[in-house]
Amino acid sequence: MRFGLGPYSLSDDTRNSHGRRGLYAxxxxxxxxxxxxxxxxxxLSEHHFESDGCCPAPLTVLxxxxxxxxxxxxxxxxxxxxxxxxVRIAEDAAVLDILSDGRVILGVGAGFAEEEFRAYGVxxxxxxxxFQEAMEVIVNAWTKTNFxxxxxxxxxxxxxxxxxxVTPKPVQAPHPPVWVGAFGRDTIERAARxxxxxxxxxxxxxxxxxxxxxxxxxxxxxxxxxxxxxxxPVIREVFVGETEAEAxxxxxxxxLRFYRRYARAGVVRDDAGRRLGPEELTWERLxxxxxxxxxxxxxxxxxxxxxxxxxxxxxxxxxxPGIPQAAVLRSMQLFMSEVASHLAGPAPWxxxxxxx
Amino acid sequence: xxxGAGVWGMQSTWRYPQRPTxxxxxxxxxxxxxxxxxxxxxxxxxxxxxxxxxxxxxxLVSAALAAATRTIKVxxxxxxxxxxxxxxxxxxxxxxxxxxxxxFIFGVAQGYRPEEFAGLGQDIRTRGKRSEEQMRILIKxxxxxxxxxxxxYYSYDRVSVRPRPVQRPHPExxxxxxxxxxTKRAARMGVPVxxxxxxxxxxxxxxxxxxxxxxxxxxxxxxxxxxxxKDINIAxxxxxxxxxxxxxxxxxxVEQLGGWRFVTDEHGExxxxxxxxxxxxIRKSFIQGTPQRCIDKVAAFADAGVEYLVCRFHxxxxxxxxxxxxxxxxxxxxMPHFA
Numbered sequence: 001m002r003f004g005l006g007p008y009s010l011s012d013d014t015r016n017s018h019g020r021r022g023l024y025a026x027x028x029x030x031x032x033x034x035x036x037x038x039x040x041x042x043x044l045s046e047h048h049f050e051s052d053g054c055c056p057a058p059l060t061v062l063x064x065x066x067x068x069x070x071x072x073x074x075x076x077x078x079x080x081x082x083x084x085x086x087v088r089i090a091e092d093a094a095v096l097d098i099l100s101d102g103r104v105i106l107g108v109g110a111g112f113a114e115e116e117f118r119a120y121g122v123x124x125x126x127x128x129x130x131f132q133e134a135m136e137v138i139v140n141a142w143t144k145t146n147f148x149x150x151x152x153x154x155x156x157x158x159x160x161x162x163x164x165x166v167t168p169k170p171v172q173a174p175h176p177p178v179w180v181g182a183f184g185r186d187t188i189e190r191a192a193r194x195x196x197x198x199x200x201x202x203x204x205x206x207x208x209x210x211x212x213x214x215x216x217x218x219x220x221x222x223x224x225x226x227x228x229x230x231x232x233p234v235i236r237e238v239f240v241g242e243t244e245a246e247a248x249x250x251x252x253x254x255x256l257r258f259y260r261r262y263a264r265a266g267v268v269r270d271d272a273g274r275r276l277g278p279e280e281l282t283w284e285r286l287x288x289x290x291x292x293x294x295x296x297x298x299x300x301x302x303x304x305x306x307x308x309x310x311x312x313x314x315x316x317x318x319x320x321p322g323i324p325q326a327a328v329l330r331s332m333q334l335f336m337s338e339v340a341s342h343l344a345g346p347a348p349w350x351x352x353x354x355x356x
Numbered sequence: 357x358x359x360g361a362g363v364w365g366m367q368s369t370w371r372y373p374q375r376p377t378x379x380x381x382x383x384x385x386x387x388x389x390x391x392x393x394x395x396x397x398x399x400x401x402x403x404x405x406x407x408x409x410x411x412x413x414x415x416l417v418s419a420a421l422a423a424a425t426r427t428i429k430v431x432x433x434x435x436x437x438x439x440x441x442x443x444x445x446x447x448x449x450x451x452x453x454x455x456x457x458x459x460f461i462f463g464v465a466q467g468y469r470p471e472e473f474a475g476l477g478q479d480i481r482t483r484g485k486r487s488e489e490q491m492r493i494l495i496k497x498x499x500x501x502x503x504x505x506x507x508x509y510y511s512y513d514r515v516s517v518r519p520r521p522v523q524r525p526h527p528e529x530x531x532x533x534x535x536x537x538x539t540k541r542a543a544r545m546g547v548p549v550x551x552x553x554x555x556x557x558x559x560x561x562x563x564x565x566x567x568x569x570x571x572x573x574x575x576x577x578x579x580x581x582x583x584x585x586k587d588i589n590i591a592x593x594x595x596x597x598x599x600x601x602x603x604x605x606x607x608x609x610v611e612q613l614g615g616w617r618f619v620t621d622e623h624g625e626x627x628x629x630x631x632x633x634x635x636x637x638i639r640k641s642f643i644q645g646t647p648q649r650c651i652d653k654v655a656a657f658a659d660a661g662v663e664y665l666v667c668r669f670h671x672x673x674x675x676x677x678x679x680x681x682x683x684x685x686x687x688x689x690x691m692p693h694f695a
Contacts, residue, residue, distance in 0.1 A: 048518070056447035057415070060416045064455050066420060087476055095412065098366075098379075120443060120444075158474040158475075161471055161474070167407065167412070168411075
C-alpha cells in the first residue's frame with residue numbers, strides 16, 4: 001500500500017490572512033512535509049474559470065512543487081486531455097519529468113464541465129474520441145523518435161516533414177506512468193485495455209468503487225493482463241486526529257460544506273447511483289465515505305477498502321478548505337506515523353508499457 | 357540600465373551532450389546565483405521539436421524558477437505566442453504570476469520554424485495577425501472579468517480567467533522585434549520592444565530607438581523602453597573569453613543557423629565552416645572580452661538608447677562553472693558602472 005496526498009485544486013480559502021498567495025505557501029509546506037515523512041506522491045487537479053478551487057495548469061504548479069521536494073512523485077488527477085493540444089501536454093509532462101528527475105505520474109481525463117468545453121470551443125459530444133486520440137498522440141510523442149499521427153481530431157504534424165519528433169523525451173522509460181480518471185464503464189474498460197490504472201472520482205461510494213473495480217478487473221483479464229500487476233488507486237477525504245471527537249470537530253463542517261458544493265454540481269450519488277441534493281447531505285449519510293477519526297479508525301477503513309475494492313494506493317485529501325494549515329500538517333504526520341506504518345510494504349508494480 | 361541573466365534553452369547538443377536533468381538543475385542554480393548577485397531578472401527561451409531537447413514549456417519552467425527564488429523577476433524570452441492557445445496562455449500566465457507573487461515578465465515573439473507551427477496544429481501564415489489578436493485577448497482576459505472578444509481568429513463569450521494575475525493592470529509584457537512593424541506595435545501598445553542578439557549599436561541608435569520613441573510618443577506611451585539581449589563572453593583575459601565562450605557559442609550558432617537553414621551556401625546547404633564570412637557578423641555581435649571591453653560595449657548600447665540588457669551567459673557548451681564565474685565577474689565589474 002502506498003499513500004499520496006491530494007488531488008488538490010487551489011481552493012480559495014479564508015483560513016489564512018495572506019489571501020490566495022497563502023495557498024502556494026501552504027501547498028509547498030505540505031509538499032515539503034510529505035516528502036520528508038514518506039508520502040509517495042502529491043496530486044493536483046485541473047479546473048478552469050472557477051472562483052473557488054481553480055487550477056488551470058496542474059503540471060505548471062507541480063513544477064513549483066518539484067523544486068522544493070526530492071522524492072515525492074508528482075501526479076495529476078487529472079489533466080483534461082480534451083482542452084489542450086496533446087503535443088503540448090506531452091511536452092509539459094516530459095519537461096516536468098526532467099525537472100523532477102523522473103517523478104511524474106500523468107493522470108488523464110476526458111473533461112466534464114460544460115463551461116470548459118464552451119470556452120475552449122471544443123465539442124463536448126466528441127470528447128470520448130478526442131480523449132482516445134490525444135492519449136495515442138501523447139504516448140507516441142513521448143516514445144517515438146519519428147512519428148506522425150492522423151486522426152479525426154488531430155493531425156500531427158499538420159504538414160509532412162522528413163523527420164518529426166517531439167522533444168525533450170521524459171526521463172522515465174518507456175514513459176511516465178499514466179492513470180486514467182474514469183467514471184463510466186467504457187472509459188474504465190478502455191483504461192484496462194491500455195494497461196493503465198484507473199482512478200475513480202473522489203465522490204464515489206465504497207459500493208460503487210467495488211462494482212467498478214469488478215468491471216476493471218474483468219476487462220483487464222479479458223485483455224490478458226494480470227490484475228495484481230496494476231495499481232488500484234482510490235481517492236478519499238482523510239483526516240486523522242488524536243480522538244474521534246477531535247477529528248470530527250475539525251473536519252466535519254468543512255467536509256460537509258465541500259460536499260454540498262459538489263452536490264450542487266450534481267456529482268454526489270448514493271450507493272444505488274441516485275443523485276443527492278445538497279440538503280440531503282448530513283454527516284450520518286456521508287461519514288462512511290470519509291476516513292475521518294483516530295488512527296485506529298482510519299486503519300480499519302483502509303483495510304475495508306483494500307478488501308472490498310482491491311485498493312492498493314490511497315490518495316488522501318486532507319487539505320479541505322476550512323481546515324487550518326496546522327491541523328492539516330498534524331493530520332499528515334499522524335497518518336504516516338500511526339496509520340501508514342501498519343501498512344508498510346511495496347505497492348504493486350505499475351506497468352507503464354502502453355498498448356495505446 | 358537594468359540587467360537580466362540567462363538565457364536557458366536547456367539544450368543537449370551532439371557536440372556538448374548533457375543529461376537533461378543536470379541542465380535544468382544547473383539553470384535553477386544559476387538563477388539563484390543571479391538573484392544573490394543583484395540581477396533584475398532571469399530568462400528562458402522556447403523552441404519545439406529540435407533534436408537537442410530545446411525547452412518547449414517556458415511557463416512550466418518559469419513556475420519552477422519562481423519557486424526556487426524569492427525576489428528576482430522571472431521572464432520568458434521569448435514565448436512563441438502564435439504557436440499556443442490564447443485562452444490557455446491567459447490562464448497559465450496568471451497562474452505563474454500568482455506562483456511568483458507578481459514577479460513574472462511575459463516576453464513574447466512570433467516564432468518562425470514551420471515544423472513548430474505544424475506540430476502544434478497552428479497556421480504559420482497567419483502568425484502575425486493572430487499574435488496581434490492574441491495580445492489583445494490576453495490583456496482583456498487579465499483586466500476584464502468576465503471578458504468577451506470577437507475576432508477574426510478567436511472569439512470568447514463571457515469567460516472568467518482564474519486565478520487573476522497579481523500584477524495590475526496585468527503581467528508585464530515585452531514584445532520581441534526584428535522589424536519596423538513589430539517595433540511600432542510594441543510602442544503603440546506601450547510595452548517594451550525586445551531586440552535580438554544580432555543587433556548592432558549603430559542599428560539600435562539610428563533605427564530602433566528613434567522609431568520606438570516616435571511611435572510611443574504618438575500614442576502617449578513611455579518613449580524609451582528599448583530592451584536588448586546579447587551573448588556575453590566575459591573573462592579576465594581575451595584568450596579565456598575566446599576559449600570558454602566564443603568557441604562553443606560559434607559552434608552553437610553554426611549548428612543552429614545551418615540546421616534551421618538560415619545561413620546557407622549557394623546550393624541551399626548549411627555552411628559548416630565557423631570561419632566563413634557569413635558568420636563574421638555573429639562573432640562581432642557578442643559582448644566579449646575583459647571587463648573593460650565589456651563595459652565599453654555596454655556603454656555604447658546604453659548611449660544608443662538601450663535601457664535593459666538581458667545577458668546571455670548560458671549557451672550549449674559553456675560550462676556551468678564558467679557561466680557562474682561570468683555572472684559573478686559581470687556583476688562585480690560591469691554592472692556597478694550602470695547603477
